[in-house]
Amino acid sequence: MTQLDFWYDFASPYAYMAAMRIEKLAAEAGGAGVTVRWRPFIIGPLFKEFGHDLSPVFDNQVKWRYLLADVPRQAAYYGVPMSAARLEGPVPSMLGARVALLLASEEDNLCPAFTRALYQASFAEGRNIAEPEVVAAVLEGMGADARAVIARALTPENKQALKDQVAAAMAAGLFGIPSFTIAAKDNELFWGNDRLEQAIAAASAASIAL
Amino acid sequence: MTQLDFWYDFASPYAYMAAMRIEKLAAEAGGAGVTVRWRPFIIGPLFKEFGHDLSPVFDNQVKWRYLLADVPRQAAYYGVPMSAARLEGPVPSMLGARVALLLASEEDNLCPAFTRALYQASFAEGRNIAEPEVVAAVLEGMGADARAVIARALTPENKQALKDQVAAAMAAGLFGIPSFTIAAKDNELFWGNDRLEQAIAAASAASIAL
Numbered sequence: 001m002t003q004l005d006f007w008y009d010f011a012s013p014y015a016y017m018a019a020m021r022i023e024k025l026a027a028e029a030g031g032a033g034v035t036v037r038w039r040p041f042i043i044g045p046l047f048k049e050f051g052h053d054l055s056p057v058f059d060n061q062v063k064w065r066y067l068l069a070d071v072p073r074q075a076a077y078y079g080v081p082m083s084a085a086r087l088e089g090p091v092p093s094m095l096g097a098r099v100a101l102l103l104a105s106e107e108d109n110l111c112p113a114f115t116r117a118l119y120q121a122s123f124a125e126g127r128n129i130a131e132p133e134v135v136a137a138v139l140e141g142m143g144a145d146a147r148a149v150i151a152r153a154l155t156p157e158n159k160q161a162l163k164d165q166v167a168a169a170m171a172a173g174l175f176g177i178p179s180f181t182i183a184a185k186d187n188e189l190f191w192g193n194d195r196l197e198q199a200i201a202a203a204s205a206a207s208i209a210l
Numbered sequence: 211m212t213q214l215d216f217w218y219d220f221a222s223p224y225a226y227m228a229a230m231r232i233e234k235l236a237a238e239a240g241g242a243g244v245t246v247r248w249r250p251f252i253i254g255p256l257f258k259e260f261g262h263d264l265s266p267v268f269d270n271q272v273k274w275r276y277l278l279a280d281v282p283r284q285a286a287y288y289g290v291p292m293s294a295a296r297l298e299g300p301v302p303s304m305l306g307a308r309v310a311l312l313l314a315s316e317e318d319n320l321c322p323a324f325t326r327a328l329y330q331a332s333f334a335e336g337r338n339i340a341e342p343e344v345v346a347a348v349l350e351g352m353g354a355d356a357r358a359v360i361a362r363a364l365t366p367e368n369k370q371a372l373k374d375q376v377a378a379a380m381a382a383g384l385f386g387i388p389s390f391t392i393a394a395k396d397n398e399l400f401w402g403n404d405r406l407e408q409a410i411a412a413a414s415a416a417s418i419a420l
Contacts (some may be wrong), residue, residue: 050270060260063385066399077408175273189276194404198287 001033002207004199007169007179008115009043010093010100010129011055013071013082014193015178016119020080021193023112025200032207034200038111040100041165042093043177050175054090074193075123083126091122092130094162098153099135101162113142182206211243212417214409217379217389218325219253220303220310220339221265223281223292224403225388226329230290231403233322235410242417244410248321250310251375252303253387260385264300284403285333293336301332302340304372308363309345311372323352392416 006022008015026034047055057064068087075082096118104111117138121127127134132150139146152158172181173189180190180199184206190199216232218225236244257265267274278297285292306328314321327348332339339345342360349356362368382391383399390400390409394416400409 050272060385062260062383066383066385066401069399070401073408173272173275175270175276189279191276191280192404194402198283 001035002031002182002184002203003035003037004203005037005039005172005181005183007039007041007172007174007177007181009041009177010096010115010118010122011043011091012177013087013123014074016123017074017078017080018178018193018196019112019115019119021078021196022200025196029200029204031204034203034207036112038100038104038115039165039169040097040104040111040115041162041169042097043169043174045166046170046174049170058090078193081120081124083124085126086123094130095132095135095150095153096129097165098158098162099139099149101165102149102153102158105161110142110144114138114144117142211245212241212392212394212413213245213247214413215247215249215382215391215393217249217251217382217384217387217391219251219387220306220325220328220332221253221301222387223297223333224284226333227284227288227290228388228403228406229325229329231288231406232410235406239410239414241414244413244417246322248310248314248325249375249379250307250314250321250325251372251379252307253379253384255376256380256384259380268300288403291330291334293334295336296333304340305342305345305360305363306339308368308372309349309359311375312359312363312368315371320352320354324348324354327352 004026006018008019022036026036044054050056052059057067071087072082072084100111100115100118103109103114118129118135121134121138122129129135136146136150139149172179172187176191178193178196180196182188182199182203185202188202190196190202214236216228218229232246236246254264260266262269267277281297282292282294310321310325310328313319313324328339328345331337331344331348337344346356346360349359382397386401388403388406390406392398392409392413395412398412400406400412
């Protein structure tokens with residue numbers, strides 16, 4: 001089994017599409033198989049490092065207009081529900097990232113299920129995932145103890161863990177999301193939901209070669 | 211038949227990949243069929259308009275490093291030859307654009323064949339297509355009267371035609387290359403070689419609906 005690292009931020013509609021597709025594609029991969037390591041983080045600090053106030057998509061209104069058309073079109077193409085209301089501006093994604101990262105560190109790893117559910121709350125249902133009640137409702141929907149999970153997500157240790165994850169993303173050469181890296185192939189990097197199939201194939205090929 | 215407009219600049223390796231693929235994909239399209247209108251232009255003036263000195267890819271060294279890895283990987287994926295030497299910096303593409311645009315306006319329309327051949331000279335063979343001798347050699351390889359074609363490409367009328375093409379690209383909402391637009395669908399825009407299949411499918415579907 002070769003590990004494919006999946007880097008995402010809850011603000012990104014393209015990362016949402018990748019999150020809804022990646023496990024099925026990994027399960028269908030040939031070779032010795034591909035496992036997915038879910039790596040939530042926040043990309044804002046990277047964008048700042050590269051000189052952008054928010055996302056670079058907001059720097060060019062012409063490109064931004066295109067993305068407003070492309071996102072629902074891509075969602076339809078992949079069969080992923082998309083609420084028009086959600087695309088009006090940046091999505092504050094810090095709390096979601098802290099909770100997802102905490103869950104990824106715990107033994108029963110609820111991170112993938114939580115990630116999909118929180119993405120759906122945001123992009124399919126148009127809910128504001130910056131609100132703790134929305135995050136709590138998603139956790140409760142999964143049968144988790146929402147209050148306890150959020151408390152653990154807000155400890156100094158977990159806040160530091162998110163900072164470390166951001167530093168790891170920077171060290172991996174990331175500049176956008178979603179991104180995929182293959183540790184077994186010298187951290188080969190793929191950027192974008194439309195590279196997901198190629199990333200899976202490359203990981204699968206690596207699993208044969210090793 | 212629905213027309214798909216294919217917008218490209220000889221500087222772009224991703225547009226090169228699209229140029230080598232588009233006619234086959236259009237020929238295989240279902241519905242009432244898709245015809246390709248080849249629309250060479252230069253994207254530099256658009257990048258300037260959006261505040262970049264050259265291409266936005268040079269604004270972020272981390273992203274640029276990624277593209278240096280992604281371009282040969284994508285070329286291999288699509289089975290298109292790619293010379294490593296060609297990827298070191300911007301490609302002056304004005305002369306190629308003027309010649310291609312001239313050819314597209316003439317009755318025997320040598321534009322598609324010239325475009326593919328000039329892209330190959332640049333990206334497959336690593337030749338400097340800013341040199342008139344290189345452009346002339348490509349034209350001669352096609353059996354054209356190179357000296358006469360280049361002279362017609364450099365008339366004030368043809369220079370103005372390229373300016374008009376740039377203005378049309380701007381009016382169409384372009385911001386990157388390759389791009390594809392469907393006039394019959396209110397100029398629906400697709401950006402990137404990795405959207406080419408979807409653009410063909412959308413044009414093909416439009417040809418049924420009309």
